[in-house]
Every structure is written in structure tokens, then in C-alpha cells.
Amino acid sequence: TQLLEQSPQFLSIQEGENLTVYCNSSSVFSSLQWYRQEPGEGPVLLVTVVTGGEVKKLKRLTFQFGDARKDSSLHITAAQPGDTGLYLCAGQKNTGNQFYFGTGTSLTVIP
Amino acid sequence: DADVTQTPRNRITKTGKRIMLECSQTKGHDRMYWYRQDPGLGLRLIYYSFDVKDINKGEISDGYSVSRQAQAKFSLSLESAIPNQTALYFCATSTHRGHTDTQYFGPGTRLTVL
Numbered sequence: 001t002q003l004l005e006q007s008p009q010f011l012s013i014q015e016g017e018n019l020t021v022y023c024n025s026s027s028v029f030s031s032l033q034w035y036r037q038e039p040g041e042g043p044v045l046l047v048t049v050v051t052g053g054e055v056k057k058l059k060r061l062t063f064q065f066g067d068a069r070k071d072s073s074l075h076i077t078a079a080q081p082g083d084t085g086l087y088l089c090a091g092q093k094n095t096g097n098q099f100y101f102g103t104g105t106s107l108t109v110i111p
Numbered sequence: 112d113a114d115v116t117q118t119p120r121n122r123i124t125k126t127g128k129r130i131m132l133e134c135s136q137t138k139g140h141d142r143m144y145w146y147r148q149d150p151g152l153g154l155r156l157i158y159y160s161f162d163v164k165d166i167n168k169g170e171i172s173d174g175y176s177v178s179r180q181a182q183a184k185f186s187l188s189l190e191s192a193i194p195n196q197t198a199l200y201f202c203a204t205s206t207h208r209g210h211t212d213t214q215y216f217g218p219g220t221r222l223t224v225l
Contacts, residue, residue: 002153009151023177033213042115042201042216050211051142092212099214100172101146101154 003027004089004102012108013079021074021105023089030092032065032072033099037086079109114138115217123223130189132220134202143168143185144214145177148199157200160185160191184185192224 004025013019015024023032031050035043046055047056049072051064060083062075074091115136124130134143141162146154146169156169158177166177174196176188189196200220205212 006153016197033214035210040218042219043202043214044216045213048211048213090154090214096155098159099144099212100156103151104153107211 002103003100004091006087006089006102006105008105009103010108012110015081015109015111016078019076019107021076021080021087021093021107023072023102024076025070025091027091027093028069030069030094032069032089032091034072034074035088035090037088043086043088043105052110076107079107081109081111083107115198115202115204115215117153117220118219119220120218121221123225124192125225126193128192130222131190132187132200132202132222134185134217136183136202136204136214136215138204138206138213140206141181141182142204142212143179144203144205145185145187146201146203147171148201149164154201155186167172173206189222192222194224197222197224209224 005023033045033048036046037043047063051066052069054065060077064073087105090099118133144159145157149155155171157175158169159167160179163179176184202217203214205214
């Protein structure tokens with residue numbers, strides 16, 4: 001079983017709609033990251049959260065780290081076709097150690 | 112020029128063949144990683160290296176080996192390829208600053224084992 005589970009696995013929405021992607025674990029992480037991957041390319045870092053309860057915003061994307069540092073969410077407001085891609089969360093249990101990646105959420109935004 | 116490069120980008124091989132995937136980076140990072148990606152499973156860590164003399168197994172190292180030839184080069188070998196090693200393979204580098212690392216990924220190698 002994966003250490004980090006993401007839901008939903010697939011999401012197809014109309015342009016302009018809002019959505020939330022979840023990343024859950026029973027383990028505590030010292031930091032959690034969100035990446036976006038486009039077809040034919042490697043993942044690219046969007047954000048890192050390190051403090052329980054932390055909220056970070058990146059334009060229309062809002063990232064939250066759970067109070068207990070076991071889960072995270074990504075909320076997209078007014079989705080655009082350019083948001084289409086695979087979204088991956090990744091956690092580090094201790095600073096400087098290996099990363100554990102989530103199962104991924106494939107998002108399609110229909111114009 | 113890309114900071115993290117992988118060769119080859121695509122490879123088709125047969126069961127039992129030895130395969131080497133290569134990764135080079137110009138970012139000057141000490142840390143390098145090999146992952147495989149399968150649909151519905153995200154990325155799973157195969158091996159990682161925190162410097163030239165350091166090699167560590169990840170969660171799925173069986174059937175794979177690695178070599179860190181220099182700070183900038185980290186290669187992944189499949190000694191005897193099998194069909195369930197068909198996957199997309201990514202190399203990544205990272206640097207440690209403050210509380211976190213940021214990983215930078217190569218473009219990936221699509222490997223098919225027949």
C-alpha cells in the first residue's frame with residue numbers, strides 16, 4: 001500500500017468550476033509538497049508546506065497542510081484548461097530524507 | 112539546455128536483457144534519485160544517493176542496481192529485464208535548504224520490456 005493516498009484518482013470538470021484534491025496518510029510528515037506533471041515531462045514543484053495548519057496560495061491554487069501534518073489539500077478556483085495535468089503530493093518524514101509520493105490525481109479541464 | 116537529462120528517452124528491449132539508463136545533471140546538486148512511475152501508483156523510489164560515496168535502497172529496489180559515477184551522474188541498471196519493469200523512469204536531483212528539499216526531475220525514460 002502507498003504511504004500517501006490521493007483522491008480522487010481522476011477528475012474531469014468544466015472550465016470555471018472549482019475543485020479540491022486530497023492527500024491523506026496515517027503517518028506524520030515534516031514537510032509536504034505538491035507537484036504538477038504534464039504529459040511527456042517530469043513533475044514540477046508547485047509548493048512546499050512545512051507547518052501544521054499552514055495555508056499557501058499560488059494565484060488560483062490554495063494549498064493546506066493538516067494540523068496534525070498527516071494530510072494536505074489542493075483547491076483550485078475557477079479551473080482553466082491550462083490546469084490540466086497530473087497532480088502529485090510528496091512528503092518527507094524527516095528533513096533531508098527520502099520523499100514518498102502520493103498515488104496521483106489526473107485532472108482534465110474541459111473548455 | 113536542460114538541467115537534468117536522461118538517456119535514452121525511449122527504449123524497447125526483450126526479457127533477460129541488461130539495460131542501463133543514464134542521468135546527468137548540471138545543477139551541482141549532491142542528491143540524486145531514481146523513481147519509476149506506473150498508472151495509479153504515482154512515483155515509487157528505487158534508489159537514492161546523497162553524495163558520490165552514498166547509495167541507498169528505496170521502496171522497490173529489487174531487480175535494479177545503481178552507480179554514482181560522479182556528482183553529476185547517476186545510472187540505473189536492470190541486470191535482467193522482465194516485463195513488469197515496463198514503466199516510465201524518472202531521475203531527480205535535490206538540494207537541501209532549511210527545512211526542505213526541492214526536487215528537480217528529468218524528462219523521463221519510457222522503458223518497454225517484451
